[in-house]
Structure formats: structure tokens, C-alpha cells
Amino acid sequence: MLSEATIESVQAILDNVWILIAAVLVIFMQAGFALVEAGLTRGKNVANIFMKNLMDFCAGTLLFFAVGYAIAFGGDMTGLGAYLGGDGWFLAGDGIFTYGTLDKFVFFTFQAAFAATAATIVSGAMAERTKFKSYLFFSAVISAVIYPIVVRWQWGGGWLFQLDTPFHDFAGSTIVHMTGGIAAAVGAAFLGPRIGRYGADGKPRAIPGHSVPFAILGSFILLVGWYGFNAGSWLGAGLEIGAIATNTSLAAAGGALAATITTWVRSGKPDVAMAGNGLLAGLVGVTAGAWVVNGLGAIIIGLVAGALVVYSVSFFDKVKIDDPVGAVSVHGVCGAFGTLAVGLFSSIESEGVVKKGLFYGGGTDQLISQIIGVVAVAAFVLVAASILFGVLKATVGLRVDQQEEIEGLDVHEHGFAGYSNAD
Amino acid sequence: MLSEATIESVQAILDNVWILIAAVLVIFMQAGFALVEAGLTRGKNVANIFMKNLMDFCAGTLLFFAVGYAIAFGGDMTGLGAYLGGDGWFLAGDGIFTYGTLDKFVFFTFQAAFAATAATIVSGAMAERTKFKSYLFFSAVISAVIYPIVVRWQWGGGWLFQLDTPFHDFAGSTIVHMTGGIAAAVGAAFLGPRIGRYGADGKPRAIPGHSVPFAILGSFILLVGWYGFNAGSWLGAGLEIGAIATNTSLAAAGGALAATITTWVRSGKPDVAMAGNGLLAGLVGVTAGAWVVNGLGAIIIGLVAGALVVYSVSFFDKVKIDDPVGAVSVHGVCGAFGTLAVGLFSSIESEGVVKKGLFYGGGTDQLISQIIGVVAVAAFVLVAASILFGVLKATVGLRVDQQEEIEGLDVHEHGFAGYSNAD
Amino acid sequence: MLSEATIESVQAILDNVWILIAAVLVIFMQAGFALVEAGLTRGKNVANIFMKNLMDFCAGTLLFFAVGYAIAFGGDMTGLGAYLGGDGWFLAGDGIFTYGTLDKFVFFTFQAAFAATAATIVSGAMAERTKFKSYLFFSAVISAVIYPIVVRWQWGGGWLFQLDTPFHDFAGSTIVHMTGGIAAAVGAAFLGPRIGRYGADGKPRAIPGHSVPFAILGSFILLVGWYGFNAGSWLGAGLEIGAIATNTSLAAAGGALAATITTWVRSGKPDVAMAGNGLLAGLVGVTAGAWVVNGLGAIIIGLVAGALVVYSVSFFDKVKIDDPVGAVSVHGVCGAFGTLAVGLFSSIESEGVVKKGLFYGGGTDQLISQIIGVVAVAAFVLVAASILFGVLKATVGLRVDQQEEIEGLDVHEHGFAGYSNAD
Amino acid sequence: MKLITAIIKPFKADDVKDALKSAGIQGMTVSEVKGFGRQGGHTETYRGSEYAIDFVPKMKVEIVVDDSAVDQVVEVISKSAATGKIGDGKIWVTDVSRLIRIRTGEEGSDAV
Amino acid sequence: MKLITAIIKPFKADDVKDALKSAGIQGMTVSEVKGFGRQGGHTETYRGSEYAIDFVPKMKVEIVVDDSAVDQVVEVISKSAATGKIGDGKIWVTDVSRLIRIRTGEEGSDAV
Amino acid sequence: MKLITAIIKPFKADDVKDALKSAGIQGMTVSEVKGFGRQGGHTETYRGSEYAIDFVPKMKVEIVVDDSAVDQVVEVISKSAATGKIGDGKIWVTDVSRLIRIRTGEEGSDAV
Ligand SMILES: Nc1ncnc2c1ncn2[C@@H]1O[C@H](COP(=O)(O)OP(=O)(O)O)[C@@H](O)[C@H]1O
Numbered sequence A, B, C: 001m002l003s004e005a006t007i008e009s010v011q012a013i014l015d016n017v018w019i020l021i022a023a024v025l026v027i028f029m030q031a032g033f034a035l036v037e038a039g040l041t042r043g044k045n046v047a048n049i050f051m052k053n054l055m056d057f058c059a060g061t062l063l064f065f066a067v068g069y070a071i072a073f074g075g076d077m078t079g080l081g082a083y084l085g086g087d088g089w090f091l092a093g094d095g096i097f098t099y100g101t102l103d104k105f106v107f108f109t110f111q112a113a114f115a116a117t118a119a120t121i122v123s124g125a126m127a128e129r130t131k132f133k134s135y136l137f138f139s140a141v142i143s144a145v146i147y148p149i150v151v152r153w154q155w156g157g158g159w160l161f162q163l164d165t166p167f168h169d170f171a172g173s174t175i176v177h178m179t180g181g182i183a184a185a186v187g188a189a190f191l192g193p194r195i196g197r198y199g200a201d202g203k204p205r206a207i208p209g210h211s212v213p214f215a216i217l218g219s220f221i222l223l224v225g226w227y228g229f230n231a232g233s234w235l236g237a238g239l240e241i242g243a244i245a246t247n248t249s250l251a252a253a254g255g256a257l258a259a260t261i262t263t264w265v266r267s268g269k270p271d272v273a274m275a276g277n278g279l280l281a282g283l284v285g286v287t288a289g290a291w292v293v294n295g296l297g298a299i300i301i302g303l304v305a306g307a308l309v310v311y312s313v314s315f316f317d318k319v320k321i322d323d324p325v326g327a328v329s330v331h332g333v334c335g336a337f338g339t340l341a342v343g344l345f346s347s348i349e350s351e352g353v354v355k356k357g358l359f360y361g362g363g364t365d366q367l368i369s370q371i372i373g374v375v376a377v378a379a380f381v382l383v384a385a386s387i388l389f390g391v392l393k394a395t396v397g398l399r400v401d402q403q404e405e406i407e408g409l410d411v412h413e414h415g416f417a418g419y420s421n422a423d
Numbered sequence D, E, F: 001m002k003l004i005t006a007i008i009k010p011f012k013a014d015d016v017k018d019a020l021k022s023a024g025i026q027g028m029t030v031s032e033v034k035g036f037g038r039q040g041g042h043t044e045t046y047r048g049s050e051y052a053i054d055f056v057p058k059m060k061v062e063i064v065v066d067d068s069a070v071d072q073v074v075e076v077i078s079k080s081a082a083t084g085k086i087g088d089g090k091i092w093v094t095d096v097s098r099l100i101r102i103r104t105g106e107e108g109s110d111a112v
């Protein structure tokens, strides 16, 4: 192999090595999601939560391999192709699409990890009361069909990419996170709140999570994985990954800090679980603009997202959408915000890719495209998820019965408790 | 350094960087093994379990450095050399063997991590009743002598590599996992079942693990590490790592899914701990063929391994080999299966390395070599481990006394409890 | 980009990719520190501990970006510049310093992770009794000012680097770890011991940590991160990282083994928590010499550090500096030891960088420089930390009130318990 | 004085506490216990092997009251803890010869 | 009616439960407690400092029975809980003036 | 014989144990309980929503003694458990008709 090595071949291998490592970091995020969700919920459902996250990886991998990849990237982009791909099922055929110098399997591994992420986001909002069977079905559909379609629209070269000023979502604030966040909101709404979540007076009553250490350990793992998520989205090895990683760090730090201060001011004490949410909010927020914003922009986006998530969580509490882990706020709300922020904070002009944002003299072109993208994706996911959950509710049923919810899903859905102190 | 950089030197550095990163991922697996073992056992032994895994890393590193590397890779491969190496003690001398472009220290770091893995596998099957001192001794011998000898036979260029159709075990389904799995079976057999594991009627009684979250978190970490384990076994940076990683993902997903479905059908409920075992079973299964099978082959191997592990666990329960974590089934049984599967699913023909498998028109040559390798390694490890455990049992003794087992190894072997709620 | 690729550009990108990955590994260490600290302390303070580590990352990132980087690396090194930098605030300007081929953002990401580490080390020694507000303030100052100044003196090209025989601290046994360790000792001394830590007879009474699994899982994560810490400190991609990683493994293994044996001999039982400390002690010890010592040197350094930490912990217990996690011993004492050990075990002579050590025929030049460096940094940090903690104690106050300490910081500082078994 | 001990279903604990509060009870002590009874337990399957969980989680409530208050308290607990399903639990009453409030040293009714 | 309280060694809990079951006892309540007594505890060493564990884990078993059944139940527990080693535990009996089954309101023997 | 039950503050447990030890008490049984009383609980805020913690952690101490020892033991506990602050807890005394040491079968005072 070395014998015929060229500068290009070495660079290509370097690209592939880097993206594979980035993919592994993103896969690691599954553990982070599981820990955050488990930490913010009750011990009697902990095994069910880890099981869901494990299944998200399985479904995400197998179904994205079988159909998702083809829907997202396959075939030409004209006509219907601007909305839906249809070539490269099972990654078969060497002619199928891949990006730049990336081996199709490397590109797939990276993309499949993203698909699993989109599904996993929903798990948290539906925690502690969803039938395992129904969740499994949902998870399969979102990573096989719903998410790939959204990907198609932009990363797959579809209509959002074909706008005069292309919709810009570098690593997926909208495509991955808001997609998950909206589906999460729909799922939580269809399910209704957990028993005891609201008092007789209709006021929200806290159901404290069983393990803050799990929640924050999970947040740290998500932070680590996010460097693969964002810097890996360069889809090659270049010096640009440095600025992308720095923006990721700054927004994450800003988000955690803002959430800490906001809760401190609001309720007199810095809320640890919220600080973790803030970290993720900052990360979600900067994901869309990780490449195009500068350090200052990243910090501002992080700070705003961190404060936003606190108020958003309270808002959804009020409207009785019971989201145990704040997935709707973190991924949905901050995902939308971060995407729009590109239209404001973009400091880069790149022909056919992205324009400068409003605050950097680029006018409103990019902002308008961002709005179009956010609205279009939100609308599509809202409809698709509603149909899906509606059908599930009408058939298999979405929610476990009362006794099961009270005694815990672990014993009833899976046959034994997640924690045992048996001798 | 840059001044004299050549295409070859850059490629070589890239090879080394990638393999070092892969080695770090494999080292991370130690944490995964510790978590899986701890999660599937009782809280009163949790500190002992983490201690054993920590010591496996220490012994694996120091002894593989001192002697293991020399036994596995040192000296020429003729005569006795086909069975046993003997050069490069303490990695001294620059003339000692290393692979391709790899710096000997990079190659060592990667190989030492594998040695620690082989030892750690055994820990799980012997959990909750083994004297720490005896375990330590065993762990030292397997990573210093037993495992290196097995490595010698193939990766070290020994007799299994010298077969007309070389025995093919890409990343070690047999060399690492089955070796650990067989030793685990021997250890568990010598120890006998834990107190209370079998009722008066002789029927197995479950002893539930104390933390499913630990078990699944550990499984996720092992999954992450496995990308280094398999893709790193290319022992260089090349585009091939993409397909290897994809096969790893597909088999893992297939394994977890199959175990879930199998338990669901068998006992009416999807067993979370088993799903975790299934994930690992799929990974172990595809390790031998990670490079030579295609996506479909990987999925099939994963599915079969995932179902196989469920029945295997029940089988060993029946024959009263008490394996708290299923190490024998996951690593031993699925390791053997995965190795043989190469003889069926290999889709690659590479002169002097591997032939196509039975299902891909390659006839039975490869399958026969696979059988030879599996049988030879199994026989050797069976004998070696039996002698080792026999001696330990006759001298230091293998098992803690009854009171200690009842009250827990943490307090008795290590002086304090793994969990404390002291004020 | 490919079109204009040159051998140098590919090597440069490879350098940057590797260092970014190393930075991510170091960032992962935050999770390890949080787990070790949480595991060795009581459950009633677990949320506070994770919060502190989260905030260390935030402060470390934002403030090192704003001012720390400029103080450490900015401006020229003459005159006052030998002690204090002052250019490149907010990483603004492209002319600002970066190392070799590294993009300034990649170099920053790596360095910022180090800054957060220095702060986090202190957290452990001050655990279970420090006001969150005061800790936050301290964490900000150390990563913004104190640590950057120490960095300036050597890595920033300052006076310790300008010695005839430069002070050699490859990855920061002194610059990062001893700095943190000394500040930790000062903090613990200012705070005084936890309630109940000493009996009426003045004898130390153990306050067992609430989770050994957390402590050892954290140690494993730190081990994994340390490969990025040490091998990444090559600040580029070269074959040298292999030997650096091997030394890291050997010292870590030696440290854990020595601590295990030492406690075994001293108290009759191998202490698991101490074995974890030993692993870290070995890692801290080899950090300064990771590049210049050989395998044997690394093993000896690890063994000595592992034994040293056990006695050091007992010593600080006696002098009533209550350090719940042993941060002072692990990072302070072993950091100093490891730095001095370079003067003994250095086996490399590199013009203007490092000389051979006393045991390798290099005489005492290097040893003297090492002593100068250790003493100077220790003195500076001692003074700076004393002033800082003195001011905090006199103003905001350092310590929570008695009731809060008894009932736990989680509820009082953050509003809810870190663990909840609410239904 | 009398000690009233009640074994109830955990998820009823809040209702019982609230009912007792509004009935003017100013103090009680509760603890987590496990119960064996007609309700029976269940069998779980773990890694293919079954095991029986004979004991179900229950909450124990202990209240010391004046003799005069016993009937009312028993009444209140019975009402608030009942689901009508098997396993609702038991209440038993035992004599208390002395009751002391540690803080003040008060005895008897004053100590309640 | 009487309340029989037994403090036993945890690993004997299953034996005691089974013995009581086969003796026709249909209900009991158990809880985890810590005991201090002649058995004494032990000292542990953590990071070089020693600390004494004075309390050993025990299991508490509470059974309300008809007066007539007391002797038999005490007998059964004593037998099934005994190891002959120090620390086997205690059994004590107290009077119960009332017993109510919450579900049905039944009182006395019917409520057992 | 009498059973003395005390509900005390957890961080006082060691003091009480030591005091009882030096008062010649050779055995006791303790358990973690939660208390509701005048001391009241507190409200916590979690993710913006408040929730009330009505129960505070307490330690329950049970000691069976000869009638003659009751006053002294009550005395000792009261002293060693008191902080003077609200929430110090209660002590109550109930009759024990029988006490058996499982190991030996000894009854009454010999079984203490
Ligand atoms: N004889 C008894 N002594 C002590 N506790 C009992 C007794 N019988 C039942 N209990 C407690 O009451 C709980 C409920 O009793 P059970 O027989 O299951 O239903 P029910 O209360 O409807 O009769 C049991 O779980 C146990 O904790």
C-alpha cells in the first residue's frame, strides 16, 4: 500500500481516520444520553431507560444501513429527489453516494451514529410511562424514515440545500436536534404527564431524578462526544476543526454558566441538573453555526441557549407537556434558536454554502433561509410524528397501565428491577 | 522533523497515531468490563470487582512488557519458534519485532491492552467467590504466558499462521475472547457455584445483579472500545477501517436485537441484562471476520451470536457452571462461533492470508483451518488453565470461606465496603 | 483543498487532528475527576461535587480564552515577559503565538483543557465543606491567572525555560499537577478538617467514601485521558508518542501495584481506593518525564509514586490537613517527585531542551534545574493561593455552616439531594 | 397512651399523611418495610432463571396518641389507606406506658 | 393478640420465612435494621485510618398472631433462625389491643 | 420487661450509643426512619418546580430492658440525644411479656 502512496491518498486516509474517530465519539454519546435520562428519572425505570437507548443504537444502525442511508443520500437530487432519496439500499453498489474522500462505510458509520442520536433524544421526553413495544416501533420509524428525509433536504443535497442562499445547519441543530426535540414534544403530548406530576391544583410537582451524578456524568460524556459531532461534521481532516472545537467548548461553557446563574437568580440556588441541561443547550445551540460563527458569537449563543433552556423547561411544565429530562427544551427549542442564530452570527461568506449573518453585514438572506429551514423541518416532523404516535396510540397503545407506572417499568416491561439489593 | 518529511513518513506517522488511539480505546474497555461485571453481581462485592479489573491492567501491562511480548512476537518462527517466541524481553533492543510501519512501543501498547482484556474476561465468571490473591496470581500467568503463547501461534507468525490456508482470526474472536472464555469456564468449574445459586431441588436460582445501569453503561463503553479493537487490528491507517467499523456496528446491533427478541419470546419479557450480553456476543462474533465478511455476513453473525448467547447462558446454568456475567457464553461460545463463521462468510480472497468461505464459493479450506485453530487453542487453554487453577486450589486455595462469601468480599478481602452511607 | 496539498500540509493537518483528539481525551478527564472525588466522599455532597467539576470546565474554558492564554503564551519573553505574558486576549489577532504547526484554536483547546484540570485538582481536597460561591471564585482565579503564570515560566518560554539547563516538565507534573496540589493543600488547611474527621483523642477517623465503583471508574477514565495528556504534549504527530504512551502505561501500572502492595503490607488488606490513588500517583509521577525516561525509569517512578502516595496520605492525615480524595498527595507530592525524577532518570540529551539525568551519566545539571523549578512554582502557588483563600475567608467565607455540612451541601447549596428515591 | 402501627401501600403514604395532618395529628414516624401476606409477591426472570419475590414493599407508620384519639386515628388511616384491593395492610394498637419528648422532658399527653 | 418481634441474621431470613409459611403463618412484616450486642462489630481500615463498625446488619421480623399461636411461632422462629453462634438474635412479645385489616375493616383474629 | 423505643436525630446516634454503652447496656437495635412533626420539613426546587419534603431523617433505637432499668435508660437517652432544638425526638415505653435469646433459648432477664 505504501508503495503507491500519494499525497492525496495519505490525506484521504487521514480524512477517513479522523471521521471514523469522530463517529466513535458520536456513538459514545448514546451512553451519555442514557445516563442523563436515567439520572433525571426514577430508579424504578432505570433498566427500561438503558434498554431504550441500547435499542436506539440497534435500530439506528440496522435500519439506517438498510433504508435510511438510501433515503438520505441516494439517487439524484432533482424532482422528487429533492425531497426523498432512493438508491444504495443496504449500502450495496460501489457507485452510491459518499462525501468527498470518505469511504462510504466511514461516511455511513458517522451518519448512522447521527440517526441513533435523533431517535434517542425522544426517549427522554417519553420516559417513565411509555410501552417498550411502542417506543421500539417509534424508534425504528424515526431513524429509518423521518430523520433520513430531513437529512435529505439539506445534507443530502435536497431542496433546502438548493435554495439560492442554502439553509445552513453545519452539524445539525435543526436536522438532528430539533427533529428529535419536536418528535419528543409530540410524544410527550400524546402520552400525557406522569402520574403525580401535577397536583390537584394543577400546579407542576417536581419528580426528582434518582441520580444527579448519572445526569452530570452523562452530560460530560455528551460534551466529549460532541467534539466528534461538530468537528467531525467537517467531513474531512482540515485545520478548520480547531475553530469548530473551540466554538463547541465556548458555547458549552457559556450554556452551563448561564443556566447556573439563571436558576441561581430565579430560585436562590444554582440547580445542578439544570446546569447540565445548560451545557447541552449551549452545545445544541452552537451545532448549526459551529463552523461559521467566531468565538464571541459562540459564547453569546451558548449564554442565550443556557438561559433559554431554563425558561423553556418552566414553560413546558406550565402547558403540561411532561418532559422528564428537558429534551424538548434542550434539543427542540435550543436547536431552533441555534439554527436561526446562524442568520445573525455567521461571520463567514462561502459561495453556495453560507452567507454572513445580519450582525456581520450579511443582511437577512441567510436569516430568511434559516427561518425557512426551521419552519419546514418543524412542520414536517410535527405532522409525521403526530401521525406515527396517533397510530400507535390507537393500536398498540402508547402508555403503560397505572399499576405498572406506579411500580416501575423495569419489573413490568423487563421482568426484574434495575437495582437489586438481593443477598 | 517536517524538513525531511516524505509521503511514506507521514503515512507511517498516521499509522502510528491511529493505532495508538485504537489502543487507548481498547484500554478504555477495562472500565467497560469492570462495569458489566459489577452491574451483574451484588453490591457487597463491587469494590473487589473493580480492584480485579484494575489489577488486570497492571499485570497485563507490566508482565506483557517484561515477557509476554517476547513470547508472542520475539525471535524467528521456525522450529520451536512456531509455538513460542523468545526475544525482546522488556522490549529491549531496537531489532525486535514490530508490525509494518508501527513503532514498537505503539504496537506494544496496542497488544498489551489486548492481553489485559483476555485476563479480564475471566474475572467475570469467577466473580463473588474467588480469593483476591489467587485471582491476582492467575491474572498474572494468563497475561504473561498463556495468552502470549496463543498469540504466537497466529499473530506471532506461528504454526496456525503457517498452515497452507492460514487460520484467520482478524482481531481475536479466538485468540483473545475464546481464550478468556475457556479459562473462565475452567475457573468457574473449579470454584463451584456461589452459595444460593442452586436451590435444594438443584434448579438454578437467579442472583440478580445489583445495577443494570452499570451493566449497560459498561456494554456501551465496550462497544466504543471495540471500534479500536477491530478497526485498530488493521494495524495501520487505511480505508479498510471503514468496512471493519461498519461490520462491527452491524454485528453489535444484530446481537443486541437477537438477544432481546429471544428472551422476549422465551420468557415473555425483553431482558435488559441479556440485551447487553447480546451486544457483546455480536461484537465477539464479528471480531474474527471483521475485515473479511460483508455487511450481510456481519448482520447474520450478530443475530446468531445474540440468540446463541441466551441459550448458552441457560446451558451453563444447567450444567452448574456458575458464570455470574455470562463470560463463558459471550466470549467462549460466541468467540468460537465467530471464528468458525469466517470459514462460512468470508467474502475476501487474499493470498496467504485468507480464503473465501463456504457460502462464498471458497469451499471448505478456510473452514477447516478455522476448526483446527479453534480446537487447538481451546485444547491448549483448557489444559493450561486446568493445571493453573488446579495448583492454585491445592495450594493457596481458590475460594473464600463461607462467611466471607455471605458477608461480601469487599469487607473481608479489602477492608471496607464498596458502598457506604456513613454520615 | 486537496488540490494544493503538500507533504507539509498533510503532516500539519495530521498534527492538528492528533492534538485535537488528545485535547478531547483531556477534557474527558473532567468526568474522571468528578467520579473519583464523588466516590471518595459522601452521597449527601455528590451533586455539589459534580457541579464544581462542571464549573471548572466552564471557568477554565471561558477565562483561559479571555485572559489565561494571553498570560501564558502572549507577547515576547524578555523582561517582564519572562514571568507574565500579555498578548492575544480572547485569542484575537492571527499573529498571536501558537506552537509549531498547530492551529491556534487547536493549541488553545488543548491548553484550556489543562487549565481546567489544574483547577479541578483542588476541588477534591476541599470537598464536603466549601461554600459553592467561594469555590467558584477560586476556580476562576486559578485558571485565569495563577495557572497561566506558572505555564508562562516554562511552556510559555519564560525564565524557567531560559535557564542554561532548562527546567524540564514535559506534560506538567509540576506545572499542572503540583500547582493544583499545592493550592489544594492551602485550601484544605484554610478550611480545616470536616466535622467528625478527628476523634476527641485527635486521632484521624475515617469517613468512608460512598462509592468505590465511582472512584475506580473515574480512575480508569483518568488513565484513558492521560494518554492524551502525555502523548498529546508532544504537540504534534510523531513516532515519539509510542514511547510516551508506553511510559504512561508502565508508570500507571507500577503505581497501582505499589499502592496495593503497600497497603496490603501495612494494614493487612489491599486497599481498593488507595490502588486507584496509586494509579493516578504513577501517572502524575511520569508526566514530567514521559518523553525522556525509558521503560525501566517509568516503572521505577510509578512504583515509588505508588508507595509514596500511601505514606503521604497518612502524613497529611496526621498534620490534620483533611484531604478527602488525596489530591495533595497524588498531585502535589507525586507531582514534585516526578519532576525531580527527571533529573535522575532522564535518558535523553536534547540541546536546549533537556539533559541526561544523574543516573544516566548526565550529572546534576538537570536535577538542579528541576529543583529550581519545583521550589519556585511551589513557593509562588503557596503565596498566591494563601492570599486568595485568605481574602475569600475574610470576605465571603470559605466554609458552610455546621448544620449544612451535617445535612449535606446538595440540599443546602443546590436545593435538592443528589440521590432521590422519591416515588 | 397508645402506639398505633399501620402497614400500608407505599404509594398511599402521602394520602395517609395528609389525612392524618388534617385530622390534627402533629407527629408520626414512618419507615420502609417489606411485607409478606395474602397479596403474595411475584416471580421475576433474570438471565433465564426465575426467582420469587415473596415480599412486597410496604410503608410502616407509627403514631403515639392519647387513648381518646385512637379510634379516630384508626378510622382516618383505614379510610385513607384503603384501595379495596388485597394487600392494603394492617393496623395494630399497643399500649404505651410512657412517652417522653426529649427536647423538653415533657411526659404523657404533653409530649405528643 | 400478640406482636412477636424477632431480630435475626439477614442470611437466615429466607429460612425463617419458609418455616413460618409451613407453620401456617399467612403474614409478616420484615425490615432491615442494625444491631449492637455481644456479637460486636469489626474495625475497617480506609485510606490508612481505622474506623469501628459497631453495628451489624440484622433483619427484623414482626408478626401479629392470636395469643394461642404465640408459643408455636416463637418456637418456629427460634429453631429456624438459630446457628448457635453469637449474634443469632432476640425474640420479644408484646400485647396488641386491636388489629384491623384495612381492606375489610375486619378486626381481631379475622384480621390476621 | 420493657421495650424502650426512641426516635432521635441521626447525627446523635453515635453519642446515644456510646452513652448507653457506658451505662452498661449490652444490646440495642437501630434503624433508619423518617419523621414528621413540629420540626417540619423543607421545600426543595428541582428544575423550577417546588416540592415539599415533609419527612426528616431520624434514627429509631429499640432496647429491651428489665423494668428496673427503664428510668435510667430513658434518662441516658434523653441526655445524650438532646440538642435543645426542635426535632430532638421522642421516647416511648411499652410492655414486653416475653424475651427470648434465640441462640440459647434463655428467657427474660437472662436473655437481655
Ligand atoms: N400477621 C401479620 N403480622 C404482621 N404483618 C402482617 C401480618 N399479616 C399481614 N401483614 C402485613 O400486611 C400486609 C398486607 O397483608 P395481606 O395479607 O397481603 O393483605 P391484606 O392486608 O389485604 O390482608 C403484608 O404485606 C404484611 O406487611
Ligand SMILES: Nc1ncnc2c1ncn2[C@@H]1O[C@H](COP(=O)(O)OP(=O)(O)O)[C@@H](O)[C@H]1O
Pocket (backbone or CB within 6 Å): E007, E034, E035, E036, E037, E038, E039, E040, E056, E058, E085, E086, E087, E088, E089, E090, F026, F027, F028, F029, F030, F062, F063, F064, F065, F101, F102, F103, F112
Ligand atoms: N437489649 C436489646 N434490645 C434490643 N435489641 C437487642 C438487645 N440485645 C440484643 N439485641 C439485638 O439482638 C442482636 C443479637 O444480640 P447479640 O447480643 O449480638 O447476640 P445474641 O443474640 O447471641 O445474644 C443484636 O445485634 C441486636 O440487634
Ligand SMILES: Nc1ncnc2c1ncn2[C@@H]1O[C@H](COP(=O)(O)OP(=O)(O)O)[C@@H](O)[C@H]1O
Pocket (backbone or CB within 6 Å): D026, D027, D028, D029, D030, D062, D063, D064, D065, D101, D102, D103, D112, F007, F034, F035, F036, F037, F038, F039, F040, F056, F058, F085, F086, F087, F088, F089, F090
Ligand atoms: N405522635 C408521634 N408518634 C410517633 N412519632 C412521633 C410523634 N410525634 C413526633 N414523632 C417523631 O419524633 C420526631 C420529632 O418530633 P418533633 O415534633 O419534630 O419535635 P420534638 O421532638 O422536639 O417535639 C418526629 O420527626 C417523629 O419522627
